Amino acid sequence: MKFLYKLEKKFGKFAIPNLIVYLLFGQGIAFILSMWNPYVVYDFVFNWQAILQGEVWRLITFIFIPQATSPIWFFLVLIIYYSIGTNLEKTLGTFHFNFYYFISLFMSMIICAIFNISWPIASYVNQTLFLALATLMPDTTFYLYFFIPVKAKYLIVFYFVLLGMEVLSGGITILLLILASSTGYIIYFAIPALKGQRMRIKARPAQKNYNQQHQQKQQRSGEVIKVAFHKCNVCGKTELDDPEMEFRYCSKCGKEFCEEHLKNHEH
Template structure:
């Protein structure tokens, strides 16, 4: 994306390096405060609530990404480890500025969706967009699920796409809007690549189908331009293309050097 490269050259010096590390540390600290110090009330001050934002609690536009997953300590370690792995992998591939752009544009998407629906939000879908981007760039990378079972991330990504597709179909409009806006950053970065890849696959399938149809219809693969013998007539016959003929003309071994060259 040339436009993003231009932004990087102008504003790259302002990028926050190791952004995901800082967010993970903040998640861990807040989790400790909530579950080990008993300050569950802190959640009420951090999640994204557009109604309260309009009442002056502007900090909620930023603090919702600091809320950790509300789960057991064991699963928290797994989740935070994977968030860091995905963020660090994306930053390594793109550089700090582009990763910052991806992350903050994802935040903006969730904020817009929350204002449209009037609902409350956390960073769940934002982290999901990180995972999908990571899986796109590193499809064969293996994750130790629960630190035991190795699974390539592409399979986990497929599961998440199916899960979101199911929810998009069967959930209400509020959920649909949230899904669409949380994935805007993903399609900004990978949309063109997906379209080109899809077209190339379709073109490849059409070519393969046409080739197979052509081969099946003529019932042979090789045919001599002079005598007309084919590999079906004589399976042991050798065939070659003539390098001196202007075009792709094939001859049996008997006529390869004994024919009039086509110009």
């Protein structure tokens, strides 16, 4: 979507690299605190009424509520979400991964404020990260309980079944909260799918602008140093060879290719 690239060009410099690392680090601190005092996480939950009464830290701390209470499971969750987050940032780009995550959080906060919902809403947003990765790489194999191989596209079905059960038990407010937490997924995946499009990774305006400025600076000093952000693993072409060339990641091997070699390469 063009408006996303315009946003990236204007605000891309404010994007947080390795966002998932900071999120998981915060969850790690919260988990340690919860082991010392199990009730501390209740003070982290997003609660609009409490925020209005001065507990403004809840505007941020709800992001860091641990998604598991057992040390073993929490450690596994960290590994899983680190892998998912880094792969998504690599595929979408730093700015788009930031936008995906924070727009989903923001919309969830609005729903919670309107309906006065006190809920660990970041957990829903984090779950959509798995959904996004599974959509990008449907043939990726996950191992349930470490030994049951299941492809991501089948886990998507299971994911929606669980959400359906939550909606049946929680009603319209939970449905709205789930939709709000899926805002990033809707923007980057659902809407393009409804339009018959597929998500494309291309040389982004902010990156092109950086390349141009960097080259102009080097030319003034008598040197020309070209910087490429995308490179085909087969032919070696970059966006510097053709600014209109589009690049995508293979869902099977995870490597980056130009359109010509995306479906014409060896694994």
